[in-house]
Amino acid sequence: MNTRRVHDLMRLHFPSIDHARREWMIVADSSQIEALIAEHVRSPEALVEVHRKLGALLPIGEAARFAVTHIGEGEIRIADRAFTGFVVVAQNGVATGWRTLDNLSLQRPALPPAEL
Structure with a gap:
C-alpha cells in the first residue's frame, strides 16, 4: 500500500483525539510500542502514518520499529x-x-423511521 493511500485512509477514518483526556506512557523502544499495538490494534498488520508523505502498511513488529525510528x-x-x-x-x-x-x-447514520 503506498503512502498516499495510507494518508487518505487515515484522514478519512482515524478519529480525532482529545489529547488531554488520554492516558499517555513514555515509549523508549520498539518493544513498548509493539506491546501497545498488540493490545489495541490486535491485527497482524497495521497502517502507520508519520505524516502525509511517510506511511505504510506493515506487520506489527515492523510497524513498531518504523514508528520508533520516526519519533519526533x-x-x-x-x-x-x-x-x-x-x-x-x-x-x-x-x-x-x-x-x-x-x-x-x-x-x-441510521435513517429515521418512516411515518405512516
Missing part, C-alpha cells in the same frame, strides 16, 4: 485496516492507545 518527525498514527484499534505516538515520545467496539465513523 510528526504525530505517528497507527491503526488496523478496520479502524477499530488505534495507537498514537506523539512527537515527544509518549504514546496512547484505545479500541472501539465497532467503527462508528465507517457506519452510515
Whole structure:
C-alpha cells in the first residue's frame, strides 16, 4: 500500500483525539510500542502514518520499529485496516492507545423511521 493511500485512509477514518483526556506512557523502544499495538490494534498488520508523505502498511513488529525510528518527525498514527484499534505516538515520545467496539465513523447514520 503506498503512502498516499495510507494518508487518505487515515484522514478519512482515524478519529480525532482529545489529547488531554488520554492516558499517555513514555515509549523508549520498539518493544513498548509493539506491546501497545498488540493490545489495541490486535491485527497482524497495521497502517502507520508519520505524516502525509511517510506511511505504510506493515506487520506489527515492523510497524513498531518504523514508528520508533520516526519519533519526533510528526504525530505517528497507527491503526488496523478496520479502524477499530488505534495507537498514537506523539512527537515527544509518549504514546496512547484505545479500541472501539465497532467503527462508528465507517457506519452510515441510521435513517429515521418512516411515518405512516
